[in-house]
Amino acid sequence: MTRSFPNTRLRRTRSTGWSRAMHRETMLAPADLIWPLFVTEGEGVEESVAALPGVSRWSVDGIAKRAREAVDLGIPCIALFPNTPAGKRSDDGAEALNPDNLMCRAIRAVRDACGHDVGILTDVALDPYTSHGQDGLVNEAGYVANDDTVAVLVDQAMNQAAAGADIIAPSDMMDGRVRAIRMALEMGGHAEVQIMAYAAKFASAFYGPFRDAVGSRERLAGDKSTYQMDPANGGEALAEVAMDIAEGADSVIVKPGLAYLDIVWRVRERFAIPVFAYQVSGEYAMIEAGAAAGVGDRDALLMEKLLAFKRAGASGVLTYHAPVAARLLNG
Numbered sequence: 600m601t602r603s604f605p606n607t608r609l610r611r612t613r614s615t616g617w618s619r620a621m622h623r624e625t626m627l628a629p630a631d632l633i634w635p636l637f638v639t640e641g642e643g644v645e646e647s648v649a650a651l652p653g654v655s656r657w658s659v660d661g662i663a664k665r666a667r668e669a670v671d672l673g674i675p676c677i678a679l680f681p682n683t684p685a686g687k688r689s690d691d692g693a694e695a696l697n698p699d700n701l702m703c704r705a706i707r708a709v710r711d712a713c714g715h716d717v718g719i720l721t722d723v724a725l726d727p728y729t730s731h732g733q734d735g736l737v738n739e740a741g742y743v744a745n746d747d748t749v750a751v752l753v754d755q756a757m758n759q760a761a762a763g764a765d766i767i768a769p770s771d772m773m774d775g776r777v778r779a780i781r782m783a784l785e786m787g788g789h790a791e792v793q794i795m796a797y798a799a800k801f802a803s804a805f806y807g808p809f810r811d812a813v814g815s816r817e818r819l820a821g822d823k824s825t826y827q828m829d830p831a832n833g834g835e836a837l838a839e840v841a842m843d844i845a846e847g848a849d850s851v852i853v854k855p856g857l858a859y860l861d862i863v864w865r866v867r868e869r870f871a872i873p874v875f876a877y878q879v880s881g882e883y884a885m886i887e888a889g890a891a892a893g894v895g896d897r898d899a900l901l902m903e904k905l906l907a908f909k910r911a912g913a914s915g916v917l918t919y920h921a922p923v924a925a926r927l928l929n930g
């Protein structure tokens with residue numbers, strides 16, 4: 600009997616723990632994580648978000664404590680989202696421009712508590728402030744008007760920058776907003792403030808729990824498909840990224856995450872700019888629900904998914920699992 604041997608045995612390097620560690624191609628670290636946090640009114644308030652088990656809305660004082668926790672865990676940046684009280688929502692989302700709105704108070708509280716030990720990323724879009732839940736101004740025809748919206752988004756971004764935001768993250772998908780915001784920041788004395796553009800943001804079914812958290816789900820009339828991208832389009836995502844880079848973005852976001860890893864990879868290959876993946880609320884909820892249903896170990900499921908973003912070329916990940924993941928990574 601003649602035996603045959605494989606030319607190459609790829610299993611050799613996998614045979615022991617030390618060897619697997621030595622050959623590991625991708626590393627995940629707490630510094631790869633951005634932690635999204637929901638802000639709500641009050642003092643000493645923690646409200647759990649039913650659709651996101653393990654995630655809460657915190658009043659401003661609690662947000663400052665979470666920011667301190669981020670620093671202690673080695674998480675470099677937090678992202679803030681306000682749950683604006685119903686009475687302050689309006690058709691034009693004017694509360695977004697109030698220098699004392701929830702967002703601005705939270706920014707100042709984090710800065711007071713942590714100085715510059717943590718980055719503060721703020722979302723620019725009107726949906727947490729509008730009575731209709733759309734990201735921009737809706738005209739008589741029911742269309743989200745691009746240029747009128749951009750003018751407001753510029754003021755919203757400047758309001759956040761004045762309060763101390765480090766990174767402005769426009770998530771609205773209007774055309775031309777990165778350039779308009781960049782110009783205003785430069786002219787308004789905020790040249791050092793970064794723009795992380797949600798460049799490729801898809802009209803996704805995975806945003807539901809987030810809309811619960813900021814109170815826009817039941818308000819939202821219609822959908823967002825006249826501005827957010829068609830999930831079928833990959834080439835167009837590259838056009839969006841090219842446009843935002845040309846307009847002055849420092850980094851870009853692909854959102855949602857896992858179902859769009861091909862986009863992350865294509866952006867990484869094509870452009871010399873950091874790309875971040877946003878593991879959105881529905882993805883978080885699916886991991887929690889899957890683990891609860893016995894699919895597998897929660898921690899193992901979430902770490903495998905976070906690693907996949909790094910392997911696909913992401914510089915980092917926005918994830919509600921950030922503190923859980925950082926704790927696991929810190930051992």
Ligand code: PBG
Nearest residue numbers: 724726770805806809879880881
């Ligand atoms: C708002 C915004 C959304 C998310 C981040 N910023 C929701 C939306 O576009 O409707 C979703 C985040 C998540 O689902 O975790 N412009």
